[in-house]
Amino acid sequence: MITVYGYSSSGNCHKLRLLLTQLEREFKWVEVDSTAGATRTPEYLAKNPNGKVPMIETDDGRILTESNAILCWLAEGTPFWAGDAFARAQVLSWLFFEQYSHEPYVAVARFIRGWTQLDSPRRASLPQLRERGNQALAVMEQHLKSHEWFNGDAYGIADIALFAYTAVADEGGFDLSAFPAVQAWIERVRQTPHFVAMPAPPVEVLSRLALPD
């Protein structure tokens, strides 16, 4: 059985819960509060020197890190990452787009709004994060004007990776009404078999997210 070390309110971690649930695979979830230093303990760093969640561990003690690499491994041999080498590389292209051009803006804006104090100097970066995040959402919108999914002809790990933080982009102060194709795709993802939503953040986080910038 796979053990997932993850923080439930992290989109990167939720990607794994969503895929494992949709694959109907059993897994053990170990909650690791990365926002409270739990990824910086000597024990955790011994397993993942980069000190991040998510991480998975197999029964025979093998470790794999990086959410999108884990998605690829879990999806190997399933319809979630199928097709010829070029089709699979196109999926990888979206996975790298997500980590380089999307997550550092869309996810980080949500993190700053919800997980930093109201007087944090990091809040000054929100307008720039929104600008760059909106560029990523515009790239997604353009793709979805002529495609149903990011993963190729059918739903798969590229959709799961991009869904994770796009579905909660409003918590980072993004207005998805400017991206109707993205909104429709979010609804399609929610209708996929065995879909499971990300757990709500802790109550003090929710109260900060509810405030204006």
Next chain:
Amino acid sequence: MITVYGYSSSGNCHKLRLLLTQLEREFKWVEVDSTAGATRTPEYLAKNPNGKVPMIETDDGRILTESNAILCWLAEGTPFWAGDAFARAQVLSWLFFEQYSHEPYVAVARFIRGWTQLDSPRRASLPQLRERGNQALAVMEQHLKSHEWFNGDAYGIADIALFAYTAVADEGGFDLSAFPAVQAWIERVRQTPHFVAMPAPPVEVLSRLALPD
């Protein structure tokens, strides 16, 4: 034949030149100066809506973007990305590490020092970029204390991806003497068959890189 659209002084682009050369594959290189707006033309955006280099195009007009996804596609079926599914996923893990935890600091510090004006406000971010970049280099150093390569048992695309900007980290103001295992690995990469170095940046960039911060 593959056409590569790339900017020669970009590490992300050089990854492809290095792998294609080491695979002894013919390719056509189209120079695209991303620092002068050439990735923001309507013609370029029609092929890559994300407006970045590198990008490859096949003879039958298929497009693939994201340097590390392209590395995977080119390396498919070669010793540069070999092993079982778990070994290949470990390579992907390093590729995502490179794009998320390394390139945004090590490469961006070099870009700011060499490609922005001396009075650019972006230069204020250099100390923070160095701090985060040094964290990535420390993760690499720890791995290399007990491994010869990042790609598994032999040199491959994880090494190519991490080499690209680590080999020019000094141009971003990083001091690699603190990372002797990284320095030794850089030399091992330079000794691999058909290795080709990244072309030097334009002369005005070189002159800025030679100045202190």
